[in-house]
Amino acid sequence: MSRAYTQQTVHASHKPLAAESEVFGLKDESREDIREDPSGETGENCVTAGLDQRRLLIVIAGCLIALAIIGAFATLYFAQAIFFPIALAFVLKLVFYPVVRRFNRWRIPEFVGALIIVGGIIGISIASVAFLAAPASGWMESAPRHLRTISAKLHAVKEPMEKVSAAGAKVDEITDVDGESKPIPVQVSQPGIVTSLVNTTSSVLIGFFLTMVLLFFLLAGGDRLLEKAVGLTPEWKNKRKIVELARDVQQCLSSYLCATTFINLTLGFLVGLGMWLIGLPNPILWGVMAAALNYVPYFGALVGGGVVFLVGLVHFPQLGDALWAPVVYYSLNAIEGYFVTPAILGRSIRLSPLAIVIAMILWGWLWGVGGVLLSVPILAATKVACDHSERLAPVGQLLGR
DSSP states (O other): OHHHHHHHHHHHHHHHHHHHHHHTTOOHHHHHHHHSOTTOHHHHHHHHHHHHHHHHHHHHHHHHHHHHHHHHHHHHHHTHHHHHHHHHHHHHHHHHHHHHHHHHHTTOOHHHHHHHHHHHHHHHHHHHHHHHHHHHHHHHHTHHHHHHHHHHHTHHHHHHHHHHHHHHHHHHHHHOOTTOOOOOOOOOOOOOHHHHHHHHHHHHHHHHHHHHHHHHHHHHHTTHHHHHHHHTOOSHHHHHHHHHHHHHHHHHHHHHHHHHHHHHHHHHHHHHHHHHHTTOSOHHHHHHHHHHHTTSTTHHHHHHHHHHHHHHHHHOSSHHHHTHHHHHHHHHHHHIIIIIHHHHHTTSOOBOHHHHHHHHHHHHHHHHHHHHHHHHHHHHHHHHHHHTOTTTHHHHHHHBO
């Protein structure tokens, strides 16, 4: 009896549910269709929506990264007077800090070692400027006369170009329509040579002073900045990575810049000796110029060879004699570039020539001549940092040779 009553109760309880389902237009078959869609359209729509959302997030993240990069470059460009001395001071700190460590081993405090290095840099700079000021000013004063001499000796080369210019002017006159309104010439007044020279000199002196002050505090501070950076990192693994990265960057840049300085000084001595042997005046000036320009890969040698060629045109009576100056200059640069530098630096740092040229163009646009000089050290530090990261390892391979 109780069993029959229970079955009737269950059947009765199912009837309202069935009726309710019919009222709302839902049947068991429709529920099964919703649960198991044989065409799979619902799952595909969900996957497509998820992919669209992911693509949108990737696009937004890429746009934000691009805006951040553009903002960083704009800041570096407009704040050149601030960021260039800071970058130069950090590079010099990486070069001279091993000397401070050596002084510390000799029981000389870091404060005194930093003072000796900064004082030595200032003294050498003042002595170099005082020694080279006389010949450089002499060439500047006689520049108009030298330009006339160079123009007279290059008349055979300039004559065809002048004929082409004259022919172009005649074509413009023939094609000129009568009555056509011509544009009004506008002349923009430029500051004089003296004003530009004074402004440039003051900017250089202020930047040099700021760099020396920052370099002194960086050398005297030792590894305190690195210790603070390590202390901000919570994980021991990341602390070790930061220390290894800092040590490798310092060792790489220090060895590279020291070896490059030794090579450039030797090249400057040989260039000065070569200019003296062929009879070019002021050979010491051209030797110093060659040593300084060799810090700029590729373009420095090109500019230096052109300068000594123009000096040869001024000094030698014949064009053939003047060609000896660039021949000697480029020969010594070729020996240095293809044999000496690879033998000394070896495989310590191998950068792609394309990456070097792009870096010089970029940093030259941002910071001028100073940016060109710092482009290779910054590129080398970037490559070392990329080599220490698994995600950025492909970028390091692209920057390498």
